[in-house]
Amino acid sequence: MLRLEGLVKNFGDKRAVDNVSLAVPAGQLVGVIGRSGAGKSTLLRMINRLVDPTSGRIEYDGIDVTALQRADLRAWRARSAMIFQQFNLVGRLDVLTNVLMGRLNKVSTTRSVLKLWSDEDKALALAALEQFGIAGIAAQRAESLSGGQQQRVAIARALVQEPDMILADEPVASLDPRNTRIVMDALRRVNRHFGITVLCNLHSLDLAREYCDRLVGISAGRVVFDDVPAALTEHVARELYGLEADEVMDMPASRAPAGVVAVAA
Amino acid sequence: MRSPLRAAATNDLAGIRARHPDVFALSPAQRLTGPAIVAIGVGLALYALWRLEFSFERIGTGIVQLGYFLTLMVPPSSGGKFAMYLGALAETLAIAFLGTLVAAVLAVPAALLAARNVVANRVVHFLARRGLDSIRGIDTLIWALIFVSAVGLGPFAGMLAIAAADFGAFGKLFSEAMENSDRKPVDGVLASGGSEIHAVRFGVLPQVFPVMLSQVLYYIESNTRSATIIGIVGAGGIGLHLAEEIRTLEWSRVAFLVLMILVTVAAIDSVSARVRFAIIGDRRRAA
Numbered sequence: 001m002l003r004l005e006g007l008v009k010n011f012g013d014k015r016a017v018d019n020v021s022l023a024v025p026a027g028q029l030v031g032v033i034g035r036s037g038a039g040k041s042t043l044l045r046m047i048n049r050l051v052d053p054t055s056g057r058i059e060y061d062g063i064d065v066t067a068l069q070r071a072d073l074r075a076w077r078a079r080s081a082m083i084f085q086q087f088n089l090v091g092r093l094d095v096l097t098n099v100l101m102g103r104l105n106k107v108s109t110t111r112s113v114l115k116l117w118s119d120e121d122k123a124l125a126l127a128a129l130e131q132f133g134i135a136g137i138a139a140q141r142a143e144s145l146s147g148g149q150q151q152r153v154a155i156a157r158a159l160v161q162e163p164d165m166i167l168a169d170e171p172v173a174s175l176d177p178r179n180t181r182i183v184m185d186a187l188r189r190v191n192r193h194f195g196i197t198v199l200c201n202l203h204s205l206d207l208a209r210e211y212c213d214r215l216v217g218i219s220a221g222r223v224v225f226d227d228v229p230a231a232l233t234e235h236v237a238r239e240l241y242g243l244e245a246d247e248v249m250d251m252p253a254s255r256a257p258a259g260v261v262a263v264a265a
Numbered sequence: 266m267r268s269p270l271r272a273a274a275t276n277d278l279a280g281i282r283a284r285h286p287d288v289f290a291l292s293p294a295q296r297l298t299g300p301a302i303v304a305i306g307v308g309l310a311l312y313a314l315w316r317l318e319f320s321f322e323r324i325g326t327g328i329v330q331l332g333y334f335l336t337l338m339v340p341p342s343s344g345g346k347f348a349m350y351l352g353a354l355a356e357t358l359a360i361a362f363l364g365t366l367v368a369a370v371l372a373v374p375a376a377l378l379a380a381r382n383v384v385a386n387r388v389v390h391f392l393a394r395r396g397l398d399s400i401r402g403i404d405t406l407i408w409a410l411i412f413v414s415a416v417g418l419g420p421f422a423g424m425l426a427i428a429a430a431d432f433g434a435f436g437k438l439f440s441e442a443m444e445n446s447d448r449k450p451v452d453g454v455l456a457s458g459g460s461e462i463h464a465v466r467f468g469v470l471p472q473v474f475p476v477m478l479s480q481v482l483y484y485i486e487s488n489t490r491s492a493t494i495i496g497i498v499g500a501g502g503i504g505l506h507l508a509e510e511i512r513t514l515e516w517s518r519v520a521f522l523v524l525m526i527l528v529t530v531a532a533i534d535s536v537s538a539r540v541r542f543a544i545i546g547d548r549r550r551a552a
Contacts (some may be wrong), residue, residue: 003428091335098552120274122288127274138288162268194269 001025002047002165002197007056008222009042016042018221020056024162027157029191031212031229033205033243039221040201044167047075048082056202060164077106081158082169083187087150091143095134095153098142099125102160121160128156132186148179154187159194166190168200172207184211205237270454284441338520346518350506354525356420357502360495361488364427369481371432376439382451383443383465409495420501427488429497438480439473446472480546482537489530 004236006081009017024030032040045051059063060076070075075105081102094128103121104112113115117125129135132152137145142153151171163199166169168187172180188211191198201246202208208215210231217225217232225236274281283287343350377383379393409426418424452466459467496504503522510518 045472118447119289123278124275126281126285126288127277130284131270131273135285159270163271168339 003048003057003059003062004058005044005059007046007047007058007154008054008056009039009051009105015044015221017053020218020223022216022223022224023219024197024206024225026197027191027195029188029199029211029213031204031208031215032199032201032218033215033225033240034218036203038218041169042220043170044199044201045217047165048080048167049076050082051078071226074105076209078102078161079163080165080167081161083151083158083166083171084174085170087147087154087174089142089150089153089157091141093142095129095142095145096122096125096138096140098153098162099138099156101126102157105161124160125156128159129153129190131159132156142146144185146179147175148182151175151179151183152186154191159190159196163196165197165199168198170201173203187211203227205232205241270523323364323546334516337516339522341520342523344515346506346516350503350522350525352530353496353503353506357492357496357504358529359428359491360420360423360492360500360502361485364424364492365431365481365485365488367424367428368435368484369432369477371428372435372439373477374438375432376443377465379436379440380469382444382446382448383469393442397433397436397440399433400429402452402469403433404431405430405491406498408484408493409498409500413499418499418501423492423495423500426500427491431488435477435480435484439477442473442476443469473545479541482541486530486533486537490526493526501527511536 001024005020007017007020008015020043032043034040042051046053047057047065049068052072060080060244061075090101097115100117100121103117103124107117107121125134126138129138132155134149134152135158137149142150145153155166155171164186171187172183172257177185184207186227187198187200190196200208200212203211209232213215215227215229215232216223216224217236219240225232225240344409345368375393375397379397381390384390384393405426408429409423412425412429414421416425417466446469450472451464454468476530492502492505496502496506497508499505503526505524507526510516510522
């Protein structure tokens with residue numbers, strides 16, 4: 001169980017995340033939605049401790065995540081794997097090595113720096129790649145792959161961390177519609193098949209509705225909605241997204257004036 | 266707790282090994298490459314040490330001798346020549362600064378010719394590259410000897426020597442920076458109807474300008490030291506005095522001169538770091 005209590009993050013005078021409290025039970029697929037700049041990324045990055053909160057507390061199964069230091073902090077980062085919008089792979093390294101980065105926290109520094117991976121770790125990495133049907137490109141350089149392939153490599157990297165949780169920060173924002181499906185299906189598979197909690201920032205409301213068990217709406221750093229997707233009415237969505245609402249929702253009826261629809265029908 | 270992934274991996278270990286044999290079993294050639302390279306490197310180093318008559322004994326007596334010189338260096342003293350040294354130091358700085366500047370300015374067009382993604386003509390590219398290589402192949406010290414004979418003793422010869430040697434170095438560094446630049450902005454400029462010149466001016470140069478500037482700043486630092494050395498062969502500056510005082514065994518003056526050079530190089534180092542940060546560090550500033 002992940003618990004956030006009164007989480008606040010200020011960047012200078014700007015408050016990016018404002019008093020967020022949430023409880024996420026293990027195994028949920030939670031979509032964090034809201035317009036660009038609402039504080040979704042900062043929230044996820046704080047959970048992984050890539051960003052330190054200004055105040056508030058993050059707790060996971062009784063561990064005070066906000067107080068972790070050094071080796072304990074690195075161990076926590078391995079448990080809360082991160083997926084990024086721009087994939088954040090090492091382009092010049094091959095796919096297998098990129099995936100094996102997920103083992104760094106568990107392998108001795110000497111062995112990992114010399115790339116002396118154990119057969120078991122290699123098997124783990126290949127098994128993860130096979131999960132997403134991309135084991136055949138294990139020897140290719142990461143930079144030579146398409147965006148959809150790169151994001152699946154990133155998910156495989158997260159998976160070999162054997163994490164409790166995956167934090168996906170806009171994982172499909174740089175992908176075309178077909179690859180968006182493939183990557184979202186991969187995240188759903190990680191959640192359903194491996195029982196890993198997934199927190200996923202999404203800009204598109206339709207994807208969030210389709211894939212998530214629960215939606216958390218963030219507006220100006222505050223939680224303004226927290227319920228099952230079915231409870232998200234168009235009214236709430238408009239409040240959440242403001243002028244962007246039409247971009248993120250696939251609701252032709254609401255886009256066209258009533259008269260036009262009548263004529264077309 | 267075993268993760269489902271680990272369970273999948275261990276249960277199907279044989280299958281995974283069978284499907285990806287090359288990941289698990291390195292070929293003998295791959296396995297031997299690393300150790301072989303290390304063995305050859307160590308062997309060459311040992312051979313070189315033997316040929317160069319490496320001797321711990323000589324290092325020992327050398328250290329004793331150096332220790333004796335050090336005692337003679339304390340306290341450092343200018344011997345009443347401080348004003349003269351200061352003038353010579355200023356001359357050295359001028360040689361380094363002007364020489365680097367001339368080299369950098371001349372190297373930009375040469376680098377454009379030598380960069381494969383700027384001038385597509387293979388002959389031009391080849392000639393420019395080999396030309397720069399030949400100039401670079403001759404050391405600053407040799408250029409200094411040549412120019413001292415050609416234009417006479419003094420700082421002018423020193424400046425020409427640095428300009429010549431670094432023209433070759435900058436030409437190579439700049440052209441390589443251009444070749445490593447990202448192709449995408451160039452496509453963007455060409456797709457908007459820009460000419461080849463526009464593509465270089467707006468697609469390539471803004472990308473490589475920070476790299477070039479940082480190289481030039483580094484060379485000004487490094488050339489302050491080089492300018493000291495070429496002074497020894499008569500190309501002006503503080504090196505002339507340094508050579509003179511070493512020859513006459515005036516060790517306290519040598520120490521004084523070395524300290525002056527150290528302070529100057531440290532000062533240039535910190536100034537150039539600030540300049541570099543001010544110009545390159547600010548990503549919002551357009552080039």
